[in-house]
């Protein structure tokens with residue numbers, strides 16, 4: 001786990017034994033206790049293999065995206081998700097894609113791939129091609145698909161939280177049974193609009209799960225330098241939003257937390273705030289030399305907390321051979337190479353596309 005939970009104070013254990021009505025922090029840890037009771041998702045063999053394939057696809061895709069950026073084939077910004085794969089896969093594997101919506105910031109390639117989409121349309125979006133999921137007009141930071149109920153891809157830090165509140169209100173208003181999953185970063189967690197949204201979401205009992213992907217840094221600033229309270233799951237307490245603290249480097253733990261949180265929200269009990277502790281291996285964006293941290297710090301995370309290696313060890317323990325897992329990697333590398341070839345060779349959108357998708361109506 002990227003961040004060690006602080007040692008419990010005596011008052012925490014006292015509160016644990018108190019009846020809910022006498023426990024001032026009941027709201028805060030009501031779901032955490034349920035989650036702690038079954039912290040690892042009891043995945044079938046096939047589910048575990050699927051989590052492994054999906055996380056590896058994100059990893060290899062992002063590595064390739066980094067290469068294409070280096071070759072000048074990706075314009076604008078490019079923020080890689082390497083290291084954080086278990087968060088998107090653990091959470092989104094528990095969604096109902098026919099009903100639920102997802103919204104996130106600019107580090108969004110992994111969240112799109114978690115839908116099981118063909119990597120070709122994501123890579124083509126990165127290279128600005130017509131075949132891309134947003135016709136090549138969104139690029140890395142602004143992917144969007146109403147078809148999949150994926151509402152972006154946002155470059156304004158924290159904006160997706162307020163917009164996510166709106167998506168949740170739409171689910172409630174239309175009574176469509178869906179919930180919204182709104183991801184944001186540790187840096188975004190210090191934005192004012194986040195707390196305005198918390199207030200409204202709790203007041204109106206909106207069906208939303210707020211997820212802080214605490215990857216330890218906001219650009220070059222560590223959470224310790226930017227945040228008075230780094231245990232982000234506590235930040236909903238004053239709005240009576242239950243918090244959950246999750247090891248975001250462990251896909252089975254993230255999925256177990258998703259089960260608890262989604263059930264709570266689907267039952268109409270209002271929002272949940274989940275903190276997933278994770279780590280980004282690469283710089284903030286491709287143009288970040290990452291001088292604010294040591295190589296050793298990154299290496300320690302790679303060597304001891306990597307989410308893919310961790311699941312691999314579980315799979316090996318369950319009897320899967322190294323050869324089988326190597327073959328999966330080989331197949332994924334091939335898919336990603338094909339996606340890159342496709343993205344490099346497909347045409348750019350025509351000039352008339354400049355005037356489409358600007359307003360809802362074509363003009």
Ligand SMILES: Cc1ncc(C[n+]2csc(CCOP(=O)(O)OP(=O)(O)O)c2C)c(N)n1
Pocket residue numbers: 105107155156157158184185186187188189215217218219284
């Ligand atoms: C409103 C706003 N302020 C500042 C920025 C510049 N900016 C871009 S990314 C970023 C850091 C955000 O970090 P975090 O929320 O932790 O997300 P991460 O990049 O770690 O995924 C900042 C300050 C911005 N895009 N929007």
Ligand SMILES: [Mg+2]
Pocket residue numbers: 185186187213214215216217218219
């Ligand atoms: Mg961050």
